[in-house]
Amino acid sequence: MPHLASIVYSPADGTPEPSGHYRRVPLEQAALTVEGGIQGDRKGRNPERQLNVMAAQTLAVLAGQDFQTGPGQMGEQLIVSGLDLDGLPAGTRVQIGPAAVIELIKPRTGCSRFEHIQGKPASDAAGRMGFMAAVVSAGDIRVGDPVSVQVSQPA
Numbered sequence: 582m583p584h585l586a587s588i589v590y591s592p593a594d595g596t597p598e599p600s601g602h603y604r605r606v607p608l609e610q611a612a613l614t615v616e617g618g619i620q621g622d623r624k625g626r627n628p629e630r631q632l633n634v635m636a637a638q639t640l641a642v643l644a645g646q647d648f649q650t651g652p653g654q655m656g657e658q659l660i661v662s663g664l665d666l667d668g669l670p671a672g673t674r675v676q677i678g679p680a681a682v683i684e685l686i687k688p689r690t691g692c693s694r695f696e697h698i699q700g701k702p703a704s705d706a707a708g709r710m711g712f713m714a715a716v717v718s719a720g721d722i723r724v725g726d727p728v729s730v731q732v733s734q735p736a
Contacts, residue, residue: 583663583728585677586637589653593623602698605653610723613681613716619658628715629686634675635711637662643706648699656695657711661728666711674731680720682731685712 589605591598598604611619618625618632625631635657644650652660659677666685669675673685689710691703703710 583661585659585722585724585726585728586662587652587660588619588722588724589658590619590622591624593621600697602649603653603656605658607652608724610721612719612721613677613683614719615716618716622658624658630713631716632659632683632714633657633689633711634659634661634666634683634685634714635689636660636664636666638665639667639709639711643709646705648701648706654698655706655710656689656698659722664728664730667709669712669730671712674717675714676729676731678720678722678726680718681716681722682718682720683714684717685714687713689713 588608588611590608590611591604592606614620633656635655637660640650640655640660669685671685671687674682676682689712691706691710695703
């Protein structure tokens with residue numbers, strides 16, 4: 582069954598990002614808010630990229646290609662296991678736990694910071710970096726929560 586395997590965030594406490602890695606703090610549970618992604622996360626201010634979401638299976642493959650793939654090391658905040666996120670289209674809504682729903686906005690492509698941290702061009706992970714997502718229904722999430730693709734209702 583697909584489930585939430587990891588939650589990390591970058592606290593909005595004014596501490597600068599280190600140059601050699603992403604500043605991510607692991608959490609067992611978090612509140613997702615429509616206004617800001619993970620509550621207290623500095624990244625959540627942009628409504629089109631409140632969250633970076635990746636699949637555990639993809640991270641396992643990337644680890645075998647010498648990418649740093651520990652929780653948060655690819656710049657992701659949520660890791661989902663058992664669901665092929667990279668195979669889903671933009672606009673797909675995914676429920677996490679009993680109430681939270683996120684919408685996959687667009688595939689992640691990487692940036693110069695990603696390349697600096699990984700020591701590889703982002704093109705080496707092209708199409709396998711998960712999605713930028715936005716929260717469309719707030720709710721509390723926990724590591725281990727079930728994850729499911731929402732089925733759209735015909736208009």
